[in-house]
Amino acid sequence: MKPQTVSEADLHAYLDGELPEGRRADVEAYLAAQPAAAERLKAYRSQRDALRQHFDRVVDEPLPARLRQLAEAPGVAVDREKPPLLARWSVQRIAAGLVIALLGGVAGWLGHGQYQGSERVAQMTPLARQAAIAHVVYSPDVRRPVEVTADQEDQLVKWLSKRLGTAINPPKLGALGYELIGGRLLPGNTGPVAQFMYHDGSGQRLTLYVSTENTVSHDTGFRFSREGPVNVFYWVDGKFGYALSAGIDKGELARVATAVYDQLEHK
Amino acid sequence: MDSAALLGELPRLRRYARALVRDRAAADDLVQDTLERAWSRSAQWRPGGDLRAWLFGIMHNLRIDQLRRPELATLPIADDDLEVPIRATQSDRLEVGDLEAALAGLPEEQRAVLLLVALEEMRYEQVAHALGIPIGTVMSRLARGRERLRLILEGSVPSAKLRVVR
Numbered sequence: 001m002k003p004q005t006v007s008e009a010d011l012h013a014y015l016d017g018e019l020p021e022g023r024r025a026d027v028e029a030y031l032a033a034q035p036a037a038a039e040r041l042k043a044y045r046s047q048r049d050a051l052r053q054h055f056d057r058v059v060d061e062p063l064p065a066r067l068r069q070l071a072e073a074p075g076v077a078v079d080r081e082k083p084p085l086l087a088r089w090s091v092q093r094i095a096a097g098l099v100i101a102l103l104g105g106v107a108g109w110l111g112h113g114q115y116q117g118s119e120r121v122a123q124m125t126p127l128a129r130q131a132a133i134a135h136v137v138y139s140p141d142v143r144r145p146v147e148v149t150a151d152q153e154d155q156l157v158k159w160l161s162k163r164l165g166t167a168i169n170p171p172k173l174g175a176l177g178y179e180l181i182g183g184r185l186l187p188g189n190t191g192p193v194a195q196f197m198y199h200d201g202s203g204q205r206l207t208l209y210v211s212t213e214n215t216v217s218h219d220t221g222f223r224f225s226r227e228g229p230v231n232v233f234y235w236v237d238g239k240f241g242y243a244l245s246a247g248i249d250k251g252e253l254a255r256v257a258t259a260v261y262d263q264l265e266h267k
Numbered sequence: 268m269d270s271a272a273l274l275g276e277l278p279r280l281r282r283y284a285r286a287l288v289r290d291r292a293a294a295d296d297l298v299q300d301t302l303e304r305a306w307s308r309s310a311q312w313r314p315g316g317d318l319r320a321w322l323f324g325i326m327h328n329l330r331i332d333q334l335r336r337p338e339l340a341t342l343p344i345a346d347d348d349l350e351v352p353i354r355a356t357q358s359d360r361l362e363v364g365d366l367e368a369a370l371a372g373l374p375e376e377q378r379a380v381l382l383l384v385a386l387e388e389m390r391y392e393q394v395a396h397a398l399g400i401p402i403g404t405v406m407s408r409l410a411r412g413r414e415r416l417r418l419i420l421e422g423s424v425p426s427a428k429l430r431v432v433r
Contacts, residue, residue, distance in 0.1 A: 009406045012413070016384055018391055043417045048385040052287070054366050055386055058282040064295055067281070070302045071274040202335065 006030040009042055015048075128234045131209035131243030134186055134195050134228030139205040139246075146182030146197050156183050160194045164212050166239075170196040171208070171263040176256055178206055188213050206246040206253075208260060214241045222257065224250065233257035237264065268311040268318075269287055273302070279387060284326065287375075289367055297333075301326040317393060324397040326359050327379065334375065369419040377412030384409055 006027050013019040014027040031038040116127035138145055148156040153170075161167050163185055170180050178198040186193050193211040200206075220236045227245075231253050242264065244257045280301060284294035304325050305312075312321060370378055383394045384405075391409075395402040418424045 008410050012393075012406060012409055016391070040414075040417070044413045047413060047416055047420070050366055051382070051386045055282050058285045059278040059279070061278075063277055067277060067295065067298055067302065068274065070299060070306075071277055072270050111427075147379075250341045 004255050015044055100201040103145035127241045127243050128225035131245050132230045132232050134209055135207045135230050147184040149182040150180040163192050166212055171260045173198055176259055209243040211241040212239050272318055274398055276319055283382055283387055286386055300329050320393045320397040327398050337346045369416055372419050373412055377408050380405055380408040381412035
């Protein structure tokens, strides 16, 4: 009997023991004649072995008590090590905490204003912290997250550039799935700063905070900071300080920050 | 639902969750949510059914909910898992952590199928049942997942997380 053709699915089924007994010989004949396919199958088999070897240790770990209890006795209240997600109220509470911290800083500044140079002030409310505060305050805002929306981008750019005293353009992050919502002007340590807000298809918001009041003489590379529920990447480029904030995981934020950095570098 | 049987499935649920989401605490939270939901839906459980597929199915649905949740990410961030901004060097050999990083480079749907088949040794039919997808979809995701993982491990394609999009 002429061997039947062997499909990609057959190869996987062969590896996984899902192929009917009568067809195994077909696959084996095929593999003998097709070294490239045999090589690929070998790679898949070592993937499987590597996965098992790597993750089998989890099976041998002692079960966490909370899980064992829950499996044995339903309905028993089990303390979580941490809540699975931050509810909105807790975000607001953290926001309030940050605002209070900021107000404390401002009060301190007003009290000691006569002694301070601008560097002390910048130290008092670091870039990442300022950006995180602005993020938690404005990004949950449903009705008016920005002052000028992206459909008036030209005006937005003109306005912010004028107020900041330098040309400033929001980077385009469409390729990463983030669209510009718009921007607003905020008070910084010594003058105005700009905030651009983006969101993705799921509504996840991300803000880029641009300050022009950097007085530190040297540029910095990427810095990372975690401010409550907000992750922030920030860097200094000449007089510009940039901070990208969002409640998304660090790796994903890094990816966006890299794109922002590249665009600003090559503008 | 039998608590001894449930307890017996726990180590595998934990292993799968760990491989799926990487982070240990987040993985155990997912297992915990799965157990809670399993108990709350135990009325839907038919004795004699496939407990493993049922539990993995619950976990899958919870995970989908998690991924769709628009608010804050729940995974704690470890400082050492950051790869930024550019990773230029690639070593030839498979190193510790490479496998996990490579897995993370697969789309979630492919990773789930690959892990259920290769790691959890579930039959295609069980996977289809657990994930609520046709068996043909299981097989195509499996094939694509395996091939992509092979290419990532070979260094032929960067894993999605490391790619810089301009």
